[in-house]
Amino acid sequence: MTKKRDYGQFCGLASAMTMIGERWTLLVIRELLIGPTRFNELSENLPGIGPNLLSDRLRSLTAAGIVEHTAVPSDGRGRLYRLTPVGEQLRGPVLELARWGLQFLTDADAAGATRAAWGFLAVQAMTDRDNVPAVDEEYEFRVDEEVFTIHVHDGTVEFARGPAAHPVIVINSDSQMFVKIGAKMTSPFDAIVTGAVKIEGDPDAMHRCTRLLQLA
Incomplete structure (x- = not known):
């Protein structure tokens, strides 16, 4: 995964855009605001994103502490993605x-x-x-x-x-x-x-x- 390019500005908005400003990222967050979701469900609900790009966005959000994943009990290889408490703080701004x-x-x-x-x-x-x-x-x-x-x-x-x-x-x-x-x-x-x-x-x-x- 390539390193995110920041804006070189000491500003909260610039920092937020570095975290969530890439294409598709906010729509991934939108889906997780509805509830915890598996990868295949995210892919189905975001037509056009492509599995590789979705994987990249989830890795970036996980690395930033915005998203976490847990194992699916009925599926040894499955993962359930959900927002962390930090990610849940986005509910108000995203809804607005x-x-x-x-x-x-x-x-x-x-x-x-x-x-x-x-x-x-x-x-x-x-x-x-x-x-x-x-x-x-x-x-x-x-x-x-x-x-x-x-x-x-x-x-x-x-x-x-x-x-x-x-x-x-x-x-x-x-x-x-x-x-x-x-x-x-x-x-x-x-x-x-x-x-x-x-x-x-x-x-x-x-x-x-x-x-x-x-x-x-």
Whole structure:
């Protein structure tokens, strides 16, 4: 593996770019923010990266202490990659960058790859933590084959993969429409009218949820 070229600057941003600024690196981190993942799964979810380049990026991130790997009990040769505590510190910056990038998406981009699990990160990126509902409730999202939940409790917001125990609303959508709504390429109302999004549950809770996700 070749040595990384730094920017020769005594600056935190330059240091960060040395660690994670190479092509594909942040997208590898995006996948690991969703959860621990095996190499083959990373390769499948990052079409176009190529196995050699993916291996190089994982080695670099591991050497930097951002990623670690463990053995897979059922597979003597398999490795499960996950973020270290240092890597997990990237969640906030990466989500903010993703939210910022939504404004630049176009209809032409919709022809590219999409993945239901990215919706799990999308709701985190879209959440306005200054507008958390004053009630305790759960919102369940079903995006293609993925299910994830927003838990609102005591003025705080938590996110989890999997169904809600007691959802006040359940939202069904495909992954492409979910991204289009997040990017404000279409409104939740128009998506509901066309049947692209289906919502079951309390209408008042739906209004609270759309305000929380800055979609009102």
